[in-house]
Amino acid sequence: ILNVEQSPQSLHVQEGDSTNFTCSFPSSNFYALHWYRWETAKSPEALFVMTLNGDEKKKGRISATLNTKEGYSYLYIKGSQPEDSATYLCASSGTYKYIFGTGTRLKVLA
Amino acid sequence: EAQVTQNPRYLITVTGKKLTVTCSQNMNHEYMSWYRQDPGLGLRQIYYSMNVEVTDKGDVPEGYKVSRKEKRNFPLILESPSPNQTSLYFCASSPWGGGRNQPQHFGDGTRLSIL
Numbered sequence: 222i223l224n225v226e227q228s229p230q231s232l233h234v235q236e237g238d239s240t241n242f243t244c245s246f247p248s249s250n251f252y253a254l255h256w257y258r259w260e261t262a263k264s265p266e267a268l269f270v271m272t273l274n275g276d277e278k279k280k281g282r283i284s285a286t287l288n289t290k291e292g293y294s295y296l297y298i299k300g301s302q303p304e305d306s307a308t309y310l311c312a313s314s315g316t317y318k319y320i321f322g323t324g325t326r327l328k329v330l331a
Numbered sequence: 332e333a334q335v336t337q338n339p340r341y342l343i344t345v346t347g348k349k350l351t352v353t354c355s356q357n358m359n360h361e362y363m364s365w366y367r368q369d370p371g372l373g374l375r376q377i378y379y380s381m382n383v384e385v386t387d388k389g390d391v392p393e394g395y396k397v398s399r400k401e402k403r404n405f406p407l408i409l410e411s412p413s414p415n416q417t418s419l420y421f422c423a424s425s426p427w428g429g430g431r432n433q434p435q436h437f438g439d440g441t442r443l444s445i446l
């Protein structure tokens with residue numbers, strides 16, 4: 222089983238702070254890196270899918286980068302808002318399988 | 332509305348009593364998958380299907396069966412449930428075969444408790 226690791230496990234920030242999390246994945250048998258946002262009592266929602274080394278994706282205040290050679294991806298949130306509070310999951314996909322990390326739980330304090 | 336629908340949402344049952352969790356998607360997606368989520372372990376893939384009649388094991392397939400007789404449906408079957416299968420289950424689908432570079436769409440989850 223490939224290991225996908227996320228850090229930190231949890232994070233508390235003040236409203237307006239910018240923050241970032243890390244997702245590390247094995248670079249062998251890699252095809253794509255996925256980021257999902259998961260709010261309590263809801264289902265995970267897709268944020269980004271990245272495949273190429275150096276990829277950068279942006280959606281509003283949230284952006285992500287990908288380094289396939291060293292096996293990591295960063296997720297950035299600029300000017301965090303209370304509604305950004307959620308668990309952020311990353312997953313590495315190879316052929317048809319997905320390996321998820323355990324997530325980073327973000328709490329944005331008003 | 333594009334969606335993945337799971338039923339039931341909640342179920343409490345007893346050891347050994349066969350159960351089926353249904354999953355249906357209305358997006359004509361080829362790829363479907365089942366996951367379980369346990370505290371501290373994250374989402375783990377149980378089974379996936381690349382297309383009708385094509386399924387394969389994920390990382391934790393023991394104790395589960397699946398079938399894909401129609402493109403829209405991908406039921407998860409627990410022939411003889413045991414307490415260690417108590418978990419939160421998610422079904423997901425994505426557009427094309429493998430769905431590797433397409434995001435997955437998740438159902439709302441099914442919380443199973445097996446006593």
